[in-house]
Amino acid sequence: MKYDAIVIGGGGGGLVSSLALQKKGKNVLLLDKGHLPFGKQSAFCRGRFSFDCYFQELWEIGSKDNLGYLGKIFKDLDVLDDIKMQSMDEVFNVVSLDDNESFSFPTGVDNFILKMEEYVPNSRRSMEEFFSLCKEVSEAIVHLDDVNLLKEKYGRFIKVSDLSLLAVLKKLHMPSKAISLLGTYWFYLHSPIDKISFVEYALVIYGYVNSKPFVPLLGMYDVSLTLFEKFTSLGGSFKLFTEVSEILTENNKIIGVKTLDGKKYLTDNVICDLSPNLVYGKLINSSCVPSKAKSLTNSRILGPRMVCVYLGLNKSASQLGLKHASYFIYHTLNSKKEFERMKRLKNDNLVANVLNVVNDEASDKGTCVICLQSLIFSNVFSKTVTMDNYFDLKEAFADNMISVFEQATSCDIRSCIEEIEIATPLTFCRYTNNADGSMGYMTSKCDNLLPRLMNRKNENYIDGLYFTGDYSAMTAFTSWNYLSGYDAYLSIMEKEDNDER
Secondary structure: OEEOEEEEOOOHHHHHHHHHHHHOOOOEEEEOOOOOOOHHHOEEEEOOEEEEOOOOOEOOOEEOOEEOHHHHHHHHOOOHHHOOEEEOOEEEEEEEOOOOEEEEEEOOHHHHHHHHHHHOOOOHHHHHHHHHHHHHHHHHHHHOOOHHHHHHHOHHHHHHOOOEHHHHHHHOOOOHHHHHHHHHHHHHHOOOOOOOEHHHHHHHHHHHHHHOOEEEOOOHHHHHHHHHHHHHHOOOEEEOOOOEEEEEEEOOEEEEEEEOOOOEEEEOOEEEOOOHHHHHHHHOOHHHOOHHHHHHHHHOOEOOEEEEEEEEEOOOHHHHOOOOOEEEEEOOOOHHHHHHHOOOOOOOOEEEEEHHHOOHHHOOOOOEEEEEEEEEOOOHHHHHOOOOOHHHHHHHHHHHHHHHHHHHHOOOOHHHEEEEEEEOHHHHHHHHOOHHHEOOEOOOOOOOHHHHHHHOOOOOOOEOEEEOHHHOOOOOOHHHHHHHHHHHHHHHHHHHHHHHO
């Protein structure tokens, strides 16, 4: 039997591409080595608590009357109404440990600008210009293939397309403190603000502020489960506990895959929710990998390694005095300085998500769930960890991250811990096969979201091979993971249309 497409890995991108193709009447096979095909968007239980393996708010969902990019995709896949979500009224709370200051920003462009003016007088004009530019970027990004339209309607987008976030904000004469506060999300984009692409950051911050972040009430796992169940209800095939050992090619074209048990499955299209490092370095015979694919993959620097501490507390968020759903905790608001600090094993910078603030049912009444995430922007973890020190290292991470959170919030959570679990880069490497447990690739001035999107078709070095997820053109953002899966689906349909012509 020959499949129209085989999807390797059931992360967000893999699930979306599987469902989209199956819904289009294609015969799709989803393969995953785990017991559930959900990648990082899975969940686990400890005692009476349920935890998302990796949590990040969804954005670009929008409202029923004005759906965002992701909302439109979920609607097209007939899953939007099946996923219970709660919008958030706050974008983020950021804490500077050294200055003993905290700042909270609401959703809504006007509200955000007013709050910034309160914190940084005389910032209003530059903030208004910033969000006007963000709006243009969000409209222009879907027209990258129409150069004439971009020139005609989106001239400002073209002017800022190769500039960093810091460069644009300086051109807008934004006060320095407003620049630092506005750049809070650099943690998620894995670069300091003088290195982050303005276009990439504009899409993120505008998505969060304008259309609000959303939290799936039953967790990220529910999004994955909904996509998977819809896929199987349409006749989609899947095989779990099935690891692919080889992707088969002939004359630089995909012809199928081979699994560890020796079985072969034929197809002209393979979608990988995996890193190119794994695909080109292990799954495809080296002699069959084009030199350009090797060069590009080797030129890209692996993204940060993540440590997560999952806490189930026997007090509610309100009892603990925790008022914010997300805390960005830095020593200082200087992203360049903190980025360098985060190359160390112990760096004290983290993001904390307190799910019960936005979702009362995230855990039992009188309890709450907190996820602490810290990033390491180097390979120092793999250089330090050994079989002998691994568990001591895990405990030291957790102890320090809990202390940092308590310092930032003036809140005692240590005495309330009922359940705790710790995930290290080794954990994520085990479950995702990501090289060194990394989260996607780092970006640079010449290699970020925009050039990756514009060149993604040219980077299909093997006919019929596509990538989704953290290592795709759309980088390591949960919402963009889903978009990358839809993009792979559209690419296959476009290829089919071209072949029929």
